Amino acid sequence: MPLTLHNTLTRRTEEFIPLNPGEVKIYTCGPTIYGYAHIGNFRAYIFEDLLRRYLKYKGFKVTQVMNITDVDDKTIRDSQKAGVPLSDYTAEYKRAFFSDRDALNIEPAEYYPAATGHIPEMLALIEKLRDKGFTYQSEGSIYFRISSFPEYGRLSGMSFESLKTGARIDADEYEKEEARDFVLWKARRPEDGDVFWDSQFGQGRPGWHLECSAMSMKYLGETFDIHCGGEDNIFPHHENEIAQSQAATGKKFVHYWLHCGYLLVEGRKMAKSMGNFYTLKDLMDKGYDPLAVRYTLLSTHYRQQLNFTFDSLEASAAALKRLQDFITALASVKKTGECHQIENLIAKARSEFEASLDDDLNIAPALGAIFTMVKEANRLIADGEMTIAGAVKILQFLKSIDTVLGALDFSQPESDAEIEELIYLRNEARSNKNWNEADRIRDKLTEIGILLEDTADGTRWKKVK
RNA sequence: GGCGGCAUAGCCAAGUGGUAAGGCAGAGGUCUGCAAAACCUUUAUUCACCGGUUCGAGUCCGGUCGCCGCCUCCA
Known part of the structure; x- marks a missing residue:
């Protein structure tokens, strides 16, 4: 099935056709590094990561x-x-940004x-x-004259007139011919x-707008496939990028414009003054797993406004734990032979997963398909019908979809003689x-973060996050 | 004021005109020495509200109320 994407430029969900078959060039508006x-x-960066990973999956x-x-x-x-x-x-x-990204x-x-490397x-x-x-030019600064670019406003749906009448008082004091004009080069002050x-x-x-045009065209060419950002970037930032780039080259700048919705916290705009402003570190300091944060930000459709709550963060952590426990259970299946239902189970989950994405x-039904499969496979495990061969196939499938989700851990805990000895005792x-x-022994292990599970196939252990 | 979006269970969240996915939380049960994990059962006669179209509407149309975003450098 072809991938379809919602293009802000046309306001339609369109089949994605790259300029060059098999290749996609994407520009994603990144951080201004004046704070954490x-x-x-990160909602935006995780949406872009999902796009990137799914394109690679395809x-x-x-x-x-x-x-x-x-x-800026x-x-x-x-500073x-x-x-x-x-x-x-x-x-x-910058260091913190890359560390959070990882x-x-x-x-x-x-x-x-x-930006400073591309003056x-x-x-x-x-x-x-x-x-x-x-x-x-005005007072040493260079401005872009929007009236010279008739297509201005197409991306955002802003009319020429509304820009004039709706404009706020200009925040800086640079002199422009018209309020909607934007600065290309700011004179030294x-x-x-x-x-x-x-x-x-x-x-x-x-x-600010200039760097995105200059750097995207340098690395991706004068016309490229996809440009992403938060919906708040549509106007004026992306509108200005289009104006600059297309005025300079006379060519279409970007084929698909993708924008993700805003993130709210507890139903309200996130703001320092509201006390609901969180960095990743804030959440990690509260003891949350960054992958649970990832899952929370990932699991709502990217164009929907995402309401971030601590309840939903905890639900995400629990959902991930369910998947992790499933992986653990698969890894400890001992029965040999074939398990014929597995192929169908995987095929169904995969096709729903792909059709949704x-x-x-559309990530929510994609995740739904995974959980439906997990439930059915868990039933096979509970009924003693799951075999090693079947478990291996499911693990392969999960690894394959996790190249898209990026939220699971397949590493097996290293065997630990001390723990094994205590379990034996x-x-x-x-x-x-x-x-x-x-x-007493179990409590002792719990204290060092080791959780035991007694199964028909013996006792297994896992580390608690 | 202009442009756009959203309203679905306790929470998060799908839903393409045909009778409400999935996750979390809750309740009861099975398994277990007890746990853990898992499984089973259960949890929206109803989709902000009011009209309309239709054999049929959460889904389409109109209106009302509410919330959110953008309207010059916020993802």
Whole structure:
């Protein structure tokens, strides 16, 4: 079945057809590293990770670029507040971002270009725009004249008029011809301190929108397949990217624009002032497993608003535990021979899993199919019908779908002589009906995080997270 | 004011006009020395509200109420 994706540009769910067969080029708007990323940011990155992983699952070769915004108003402001050079200041948040990414099992993109590393590319783009007459200069800054780009507003559905009348008071004091115009190159100002670059346009620094156009075209070409971001990026950021890029090249910039919905916390917008603002570290400090956070952020359809609650986080942890316990149970099946029902069970789950994800990454029914299979397989285990061969097939299937989910752990606990010895002693005690001694040993193991399960095939143990 | 989205059980969340997936939590039971895990049974006569179309609507149309996002540098 073909993969379909909802394209913000057309407001339709369309079959995904890459420019080059078998290859997908994706640009994903990344973090501004002026602070620790919060779970709302990671909702977007996890959605993009799901897209990336599923494309790979479907056999596409994926090239993904995620920009790192390491110079803008906020990074400058906060680094000065902290009294450290900009690059030192952003280095810590960049490190934290990658560390959180790894903890959330988000696959690394192929490229993480930083804005400060691409000033020449941005200047070249401005030159191109200037030569084609799309820019004007005012008080040392270069602006993009939106009235010169008639298609402006197509992505966001913003009309020319509403932009004029609805515009807020401009937050910065740069002079523009019209409020909706946006800055390409910001003239150096005293409050920028030592953060500026020399250029043919004078000393200054790039505007935010510019980096995404310059860096995406550098790494992916003037036209590429998919561009993602949060829905709040649709306007003005992505609208401006389209204007800049298409004005410069005369070509279509991006074929599919994908945007994920906002994350709410306990039904409200996440905000520091509301006390419901969480970074990954905040949740880990509360004892939550980052993979449970991943599962929570992953398990709601990406275009839906996601209501993050601690109840749902705990439900996610429990759901993952159910899957992990299932994996453990499969690994300890001892019966030999064939288990003929397994093939059908897997085929059904796989086809539902794929059909759902093919439908604009509809993850909820995909997960539903997995849990339905788990229940049926658990029944086979409980009835003593599961065989080693069947268990191996299911494990292979789970590994294959986990290349998409990225939430499971297939590592088997290493055998531990001390634990095995204690289990042996406990089972000795049990066979002598010395329950006090048996329970004493079990409690001792529980204290060091080892949980025992007595099954028909003997006692197995697992570590508790 | 303009543009867009959402309202489904205690919580999270699917649902493509044909009679409400799945997960978590809860209740009862089976297994177990007791647990753990698992299994079985059970948990929405009902999908914000009011109308309409239809043989039939959570699903389509209109309206009302509520919540959320964007409207110049927030994923």
